Amino acid sequence: NNLSILFVVLCALFATSQAHLHATVGNYTLSVGFNVEPAWNLQPNAASLDVENSNGTGVSNLNFTVTIAAGGKSKLVLMKGLYGSPGTYVGRFLPTVAGVYSFMFDG
Secondary structure (H helix, E strand, C coil): CCCEEEEEECCCCCCCCCCCEEEEECCEEEEEEECCCCCCCCCCEEEEEEEECCCCCECCCCCCEEEEEECCEEEEEECEECCCCCCEEEEEECCCCCCCEEEEEEC
16 A cells, blocks of 8 residues: 655744644545644754544554655655554654745655
């Protein structure tokens, strides 16, 4: 099962409130955003993706990556399951520019 999703996280760093974006893809409900919101420039953060099946149960043991793009640069990051939170995955990175970030998940 390949899961390819493109979400543009339309939130500027330094904004006062952010929210996760939600989507249904096939039988899965997805929620994506920054792990720590609001996101701040030069403060460790992560791309966060929650994956639930049609029963609302977190989907564990997925293997995928995220390409994080902002300011004309991109970085490929391995997504890892968050301990104690089935269906929650994070790809840690350091935001280095204020502006629009896009997260493209593949796996």
